[in-house]
Amino acid sequence: MQEISPGWTVDSHHQGDWLCLTLDVPVDDIADTPVDLAELIDVIVRRSFFMRVIVNLELILYLPARLMRQLILLKDKIEQRGGRLALCAMTEKAYQSVTALGLEQTFPNYKGVGSVTASFRPVNPR
Numbered sequence: 001m002q003e004i005s006p007g008w009t010v011d012s013h014h015q016g017d018w019l020c021l022t023l024d025v026p027v028d029d030i031a032d033t034p035v036d037l038a039e040l041i042d043v044i045v046r047r048s049f050f051m052r053v054i055v056n057l058e059l060i061l062y063l064p065a066r067l068m069r070q071l072i073l074l075k076d077k078i079e080q081r082g083g084r085l086a087l088c089a090m091t092e093k094a095y096q097s098v099t100a101l102g103l104e105q106t107f108p109n110y111k112g113v114g115s116v117t118a119s120f121r122p123v124n125p126r
Contacts, residue, residue: 004041005034012044019050020113024059033066038073051083054116058089063097075106086116 001011007029011022021041034040045053055071057063063071075085088110090098095109110116 002044004044005037007032008034008037008040010041010044012048014048014050015054015113016117017050018052018054018113018117019045019048020054020056022056022059027061030060030062030067031064033064033070035066035070037067037070038077041074042077045078045083051078051081052086052120053078053083054086054088054110054113056089056113057087057094058091060094061091062093063090065097068097068101068103071107072103084120086110086120088112088116 001009001024003009008023008025011024013020021044023041041055055074060067071085071087078085087098087107089112090109098104098107098109110119
């Protein structure tokens, strides 16, 4: 477990070619999403040398607008380097934020890490 900002922690492991990050924050602090959260997570991603990243949100009860914005920025950063970002294990309330913004195609609600890795098919396999 690594603290990336006061109250915000991330636990990381890898599964195959995927870096799996579990984001956690106390419910009282979630509305105070750091304005540089995408950059803080991206530093972890760049240091790991993984191109495929899964952010597990099972510990996050809901996704306020500031957090959604940071997840979109993180996706953009990873995709600029030719990578891929997937979100998984969102609660129903959290996924309502995704659907309210019309981002269902961008961020499908995968049930867990295994469902992300099982559904991924590389565009240019080696």
